[in-house]
Amino acid sequence: QQQVKQSPQSLIVQKGGISIINCAYENTAFDxxxxxxxxxxxxxxxxxxxxxxxxxxxxxxxTISFNKSAKQFSxxxxxxxxxxxxxxxxxxxxxxxxxxxFGKGTHLIIQP
Amino acid sequence: EAxxxxxxRYLITVTGKKLTVTCSQNMNHEYMSWYRQDPGLGxxxxxxSMNVEVTDKxxxxxxxxVSRKEKxxxxxxLESPSPNQTSLYFCASSFWGPGANVLTFGAGSRxxxx
Numbered sequence: 001q002q003q004v005k006q007s008p009q010s011l012i013v014q015k016g017g018i019s020i021i022n023c024a025y026e027n028t029a030f031d032x033x034x035x036x037x038x039x040x041x042x043x044x045x046x047x048x049x050x051x052x053x054x055x056x057x058x059x060x061x062x063t064i065s066f067n068k069s070a071k072q073f074s075x076x077x078x079x080x081x082x083x084x085x086x087x088x089x090x091x092x093x094x095x096x097x098x099x100x101x102f103g104k105g106t107h108l109i110i111q112p
Numbered sequence: 113e114a115x116x117x118x119x120x121r122y123l124i125t126v127t128g129k130k131l132t133v134t135c136s137q138n139m140n141h142e143y144m145s146w147y148r149q150d151p152g153l154g155x156x157x158x159x160x161s162m163n164v165e166v167t168d169k170x171x172x173x174x175x176x177x178v179s180r181k182e183k184x185x186x187x188x189x190l191e192s193p194s195p196n197q198t199s200l201y202f203c204a205s206s207f208w209g210p211g212a213n214v215l216t217f218g219a220g221s222r223x224x225x226x
Contacts, residue, residue: 009152032213043116043202043217044155089155093213097162098170099145099206100215104154 004092006103014111019077021106023090026071030092033066034100035075038087047088048075080110114139116218118203124224125193133188133221135203142208144186145170145215146178148199155202161186162208193225 005024013019023033034049050057050064050073057064063076077084087107091100116137125131137144145160147170157170161180175197177189186205190197200222204215 006154034213036215041219043204043219044215045217046214049213095213097160097168098157099143099160100213102147102155104152 004090004101004103006090006106008106009104010107010109012109012111013077013080015080015082017080017110019080019084019108019110020074021088021090021108022072022074023092023103024070024072025092025101027092027094028071029094030101031095032093033064033073034091034093035062035064036089036091036102038089038105040086044087044089077108080108082110082112084108085110114216116203116205116216118201118218118221120221121219122222124226126226127194128192131190131193131223133190133201133203133223135186135188135218136184137186137203137205137216138184139205139207139216140183141205141216142183144180144203144205146176146186146188147202147204148172149202149220150199158188158201190223193223195225197223198225199223 035047036044037047038044061078066073090103093100119134142163146158147155156172159178161167203218206215
C-alpha cells in the first residue's frame with residue numbers, strides 16, 4: 001500500500017504557540033487528505049480534511065496547507081492550547097476500496 | 113447516538129485461545145474496517161469490508177479473520193492468538209461512494225496475549 005510519511009513523531013509546543021505537523025505522500029492518485037485527532041483512551045476522530053483543488057483550508061485554529069507539486073500537506077494549529085494535546089494522524093485516500101492510508105502519528109504536547 | 117461499538121474494551125488472554133472482538137455500527141454504513149495501533153507504527157489496516165459478504169485483506173491480515181454477515185456487524189476473529197498480536201484494535205465505519213470518506217472509529221479494544 002502506498003505510504004504517507006508523517007513528521008515529527010513527537011512535538012512539544014508552548015501554550016499560545018503554533019504547532020506544525022507535516023506529511024508527504026507518493027501516490028498522485030490520492031485526492032482526499034484528512035487529519036484525525038486522537039485523545040488518550042479514545043478512537044481517532046476527523047479533525048479537518050482537504051481536497052487537492054485548494055491550497056489551504058481553515059477551520060477555527062486549525063489549518064491544512066496543501067502543496068500538490070511537492071506532494072506535501074501540513075496541519076497548523078494556531079494559538080495552541082493544552083486541550084490540543086493529543087495524537088494527530090494525517091491520512092490520504094484515492095477513493096479505492098482499501099480506504100485511508102494513515103501516517104504513523106504525531107504525539108503533540110502543549111505545555112501550559 | 114451514532115456510534116461504533118467494540119467489545120471487549122480490554123482483554124488479556126493466552127497464546128492459542130481463540131477470541132472474537134465484536135464491532136457494531138448503528139449508522140447504516142456500507143464500509144467497515146479493522147485497524148491495529150502500535151507505538152511508532154501508527155494505524156495499520158487489517159481487513160475491510162465494502163458491504164455484506166464482501167471482505168478483503170488490508171496491510172497486516174496474517175493471523176486474523178473477519179466476517180460480514182450483517183451490515184451492522186464486523187467481528188474480528190483471532191483463531192490462535194500470539195504475543196505479537198498484543199495491540200490496540202480499532203473498528204471503523206463509513207458510507208461508501210464518491211466523497212464518502214469520513215471514518216467513524218470505535219473506542220478501541222486493548223488486547224494482551226500472554
